[in-house]
Amino acid sequence: MTDVDKAIAALSLPAKVRLLTGAAMFSLHPDQTIGLSALVLSDGPTGVRGPEFTGGAIACLLPNATLIAQHWDTATAAEAGALLAEEATAQGVHVVLGPTVNLHRSPLGGRLFEAFSEDPLLTGALAVAYVKALQDKGIGATPKHFLANESETERTTVNSVVDERTLREVYLLPFEMAVQDAHPWAIMASYNRINGVTATEHRELIEDLLKGEWGYDGLVMSDWFATTSTAASANGGLDLVMPGPDGPWGGKLVAAVEAGEVEESTVDEHLRRLLQLADRAGAFGEQHVRTDLPAPDSPQRREQLRRMAARGMTVLVNRDSTLPLAGQRIVVVGRHALETIGQGGGSARVRPPHIVTIAEALDATVVDGVEVRTEPLPAAPDVLRDPETGAFGIRVTARDEAGAVLESRVTDIAEVTAGDGGWFDHAASIELSAEIVATQPLEAGLRGTGEWTFEAGDQRETVHLAEPPELGGAVLKPPSWTFGQLEPGTQFKAITTGQPGMRRLGLIARRPPRSDTDGIAEATAAAHDADVAVVVVGLTQEQETEGTDKTTLALPGGQDALVSAVASVAKRTVVVVNAATPVLMPWLDEVDAVLWAGLPGQEAGAAVAAALTGEIEPAGRLVTTFPRRDGDGPAWSTTPVNGELPYTEGTSVGYRGWTSEPLFWFGHGLGYTEWTYGAARVEADDAIRSVHVELANTGDRAGREVVQVYLRPEHEPVRLIGWAGVELDAGARTEVEVPCDARTQRRWDNGSWRPLTGQVLIARGLGDLRITVR
DSSP, X not given: OOHHHHHHHTSOHHHHHHTTBOSSSSBOOOBGGGTBOOOBEEEXXXXXXXXXXXXXXXXXXXXXXXXXXXXXXXXXXXXHHHHHHHHHHHHXXXXXXXXXXXXXXXXXXXXXXXXXXXXXXXXXXXXXXXXXXXXXXXXXXXXXXXXXXXXXXXXXXXXXXXXXXXXXXXXXXXXXXXXXXHOOSEEEEOSSEETTEEGGGOHIIIIIIIIIISOOOSEEXXXXXXXXXXXXXXXXXXXXXXXXXXXXXXXXXXXXXXXXXXXXXXXXXXXXXXXXXXXXXXXXXOOOOOXXXXXXXXXXXXXXXXXXXXXHOEEEEXXXXXXXXXXXXXXXXXXXXXXXXXXXXXXXXXXXXXXXXXXXXXXXXXXXXXXXXXXXXXXXXXSEEOTTTOOBSEEXXXXXXXXXXXXEEEESXXXXXXXXXXXXXXXXXXXXXXXXXXXXXXXXXXXXXXXXXXXXXXXXXXXXXXXXXXXXXXXXXXXXXXXXXXXXXXXXXXXXXXXXXXXXXXXXXXXXXXXXXXXXXXXXXXXXXXXXXXXEEEOOTTTSBTTBOOSOOSOSTTXXXXXHHHHHHOSSEEEEEEOSSXXXXXXXXXXXXXXXXXXXXXXXXXXXXXXXXXXXXXXXXXXXXXXXXXXXXSOOOOOOBTTEEEOTTTTOOGGGGOOSOOSBOTTOOOTTSOEEEEEEEEEXXXXXXEEEEEEEEOSSSXXXXXEEXXXXXXXXXXXXXXXXXXXXXXXXXXXXXXXXXXXXXXXXXXXXXXXXXXXXXXXSSXXXXXXXXX
């Protein structure tokens, strides 16, 4: 009998069930009788946030998943996983909730920035490397969200209608690869329904396929608040319900066992998987937190994250070798240069030590450009201070029903989260107060659902901000209200009544919005006499966030007009796009170069500067096909009709389903040198095992090439079957071996796999085919 078996035998039914629901938002119950410590989980696709939603530990902010994926390099994915494991170890976290291995089905998906790509093979291979690296360092990984969770609209109720062949060949493949090749210790079930059955109680997918056919021995947990049933989810294969302590299991599951609706042996099996996870992650016995690991702002981490971001950036256009820049007089234009976006919105947000802006990193004149947001963010750390101590930040005061102070603290960020087990959760009122310390008047206000009173000087306003309808909207997308401009030195406060539930609360203090006309006029005046105008545009957390899908791929605000105006007067124009997912580019023919920068993490500006100057080659290749216009592509709408979202494109997802010329193909990326392909040969038996191709760097700079191999079967969509990256000095040549995965060379047909054959395409991207082997 193993130790896990002994532990199960020692527990009563209520004690067993208690362990199968979270103790809090991101932790599980300990049990001293079996030597079990509290298992701590953390969101973590691009940084380990820890158990607190806001105001927690400072953590490394990595480049987002698409930017990591644009390396087309499993070693980079492994480096990201290893870094996250060290961050988790330093914070006492046992399990990281990542990677996200859903696919980029529609470019409107609001959460695509967390997911690697539109291709199942590329996604699966990167996930395998990421998971292995995490778990090799003793931290559990959690591939998510199982299954068919490619959009956010109505995500808790939508029924994803997907035929079995498409599920098997496309959406299950990354999970299958992760299970077979990396053996993740946990997998997260999604919110949605799949063909009418809720993911958290989908016995066919969890019990029969995942645990049965694939032999998965890890734990299956729910997404947060996703479980809505007791017996159905327990019998369907779900092992852990999150969060806690309340939920559909607990006493209800005990009662279901006693009523014969769930066998106690089923509970034992769930507990066995949970205790095995705890054992693997080191949650039995004395806990140790390492303090000898690099700090998030250490030179080692900064250089590492700068390199990871810059190398994944993608040169989309480079007319007349405009890039890399060298010695020119540069003007930098755009709000994204001053407020560079390092991460997306939602549960993946972390608190980094800093985000280096592009304006800080480039030695250039910088002008603001146009507005890019409709909703204001919490105040920046250096514009507010505590009225009592003068420390940067805001004061948070909790009071009881009689108005007596329960506790008062200073926080160095301008927002807090209520309802997640914090010190002011049971207060009758919560007061946020601050003093403006900027050198100019700022527009002030507040963020967060509830009933508010806002006071500034002798002025007083009452405000009601309703909770957004989406699950977790009070946390993921809190509403805001602005009062007007306040002078430097003005003290103001916002007071809200206590209420159940989790919500983010904050103070706003920002520069007053300006007109697009003024912004464009300033930008064109500055660009007129420069050698190069670098216009930085992009998306914000309003578009790239959990809980909300986009409605258009157009850049928000007047950014398109800004680019065209600058390009009309500048000698040369370079556009840097600070976004993770496709945008429309109506100005593409008017500019000289475009650098796709993604969401580059905490070293964002430094990475962009290194890429623009060629200090680091931006050798990335796209992981998503870019449409020319809204509505293009094999799958577009993310809005369910009568609760259903049919995946009508079937296996023709992403580049597989394009019948017209997109703006940029999957796999596209120019880098800073030229490549010549020579003779090629294919090694095959029952499937293509590898492709060998002669490759030469015929440019004048060292560079990295990604040789991509696709299979084009007759009457079937083309699909990626392998790739290999290679670095060569200028003038060097080599033979590249590209290993190919047999799992992409098969067709699911009436309950079994059948092999596929066809043409082999060797390419620099689907828009630049170099060799066809028949």
